[in-house]
Amino acid sequence: MITNILAITAVVSGAFFLIVGSIGLIRLPDFYSRNHATGKSDTLGIMLVIFGLILLEGFSLNSAKLFFAFIFVFLTNPTGTHALTNAALNSGLKPWFRKNTGKGDGACTGK
Amino acid sequence: MLKYKFNPIILLVSRVVSPFIMIFALYVIFHGHYSPGGGFQGGTMFAAALLLIRLAAGFDIAQLQFKKILGTPLGSVGVLIYFGTGFLAMLSGGEFLNYHFLPFAGFKADELRSLGILMVEIGVGLAVLAILVAIYDDLLEGYPHD
Numbered sequence: 001m002i003t004n005i006l007a008i009t010a011v012v013s014g015a016f017f018l019i020v021g022s023i024g025l026i027r028l029p030d031f032y033s034r035n036h037a038t039g040k041s042d043t044l045g046i047m048l049v050i051f052g053l054i055l056l057e058g059f060s061l062n063s064a065k066l067f068f069a070f071i072f073v074f075l076t077n078p079t080g081t082h083a084l085t086n087a088a089l090n091s092g093l094k095p096w097f098r099k100n101t102g103k104g105d106g107a108c109t110g111k
Numbered sequence: 112m113l114k115y116k117f118n119p120i121i122l123l124v125s126r127v128v129s130p131f132i133m134i135f136a137l138y139v140i141f142h143g144h145y146s147p148g149g150g151f152q153g154g155t156m157f158a159a160a161l162l163l164i165r166l167a168a169g170f171d172i173a174q175l176q177f178k179k180i181l182g183t184p185l186g187s188v189g190v191l192i193y194f195g196t197g198f199l200a201m202l203s204g205g206e207f208l209n210y211h212f213l214p215f216a217g218f219k220a221d222e223l224r225s226l227g228i229l230m231v232e233i234g235v236g237l238a239v240l241a242i243l244v245a246i247y248d249d250l251l252e253g254y255p256h257d
Contacts, residue, residue, distance in 0.1 A: 072128065072131070075124055075127065075128060076124065076128060079120060079121060079124040082120055082121065083118075083121050086118060086121075090116060
């Protein structure tokens with residue numbers, strides 16, 4: 001009972017973080033901030049979902065496989081984000097500032 | 112093309128993760144009979160592990176792992192294993208790739224078919240692995256390395 005409540009809470013909060021990451025991917029203005037949104041909140045969301053599934057599954061072979069997926073998501077997702085951002089910075093992409101854009105486009109400036 | 116820049120984070124994580132990808136690729140190849148997967152998928156994953164090291168450590172260091180010259184010969188050896196298995200069955204009196212006629216003594220009929228499928232899939236996996244790495248190396252041809 002208490003395990004089910006904990007597992008459902010973890011899965012639902014993981015889905016919440018995934019939705020927040022997707023909204024950030026659509027709404028944020030440039031490459032670096034979009035990468036920031038998806039890199040952080042997607043990692044946490046997927047890890048929470050897998051953690052909830054491990055709690056539901058109990059102590060078995062399937063939960064061991066889920067545990068390995070947990071570890072590899074934890075290792076590779078931030079590294080991939082770091083590699084993308086590092087490559088963009090090395091190739092000379094400038095970050096977005098508010099004063100660089102004109103006053104007309106409301107979607108980017110938020111006004 | 113950008114020059115390669117040494118990045119310790121990416122290199123460390125690639126070195127940690129790449130052997131696990133290789134082991135999972137071998138698992139996919141050797142369990143191709145019973146579960147989803149097989150030669151093509153396992154060979155692609157093995158090539159992904161090699162290309163990860165090539166991307167993270169640079170072309171010259173990755174030559175220690177898998178040399179550029181090896182690409183085409185290994186692909187040819189893979190195709191030869193595939194064709195050789197089929198042709199061996201044909202020499203023994205069956206059709207092409209009819210594993211029941213493979214000339215190995217001491218196997219029951221179902222074990223013989225399983226062994227034939229395994230040999231064919233090892234050949235396919237080897238060919239796919241070598242050719243994918245060779246495609247990546249040929250794309251880099253003419254650019255200055257490092």
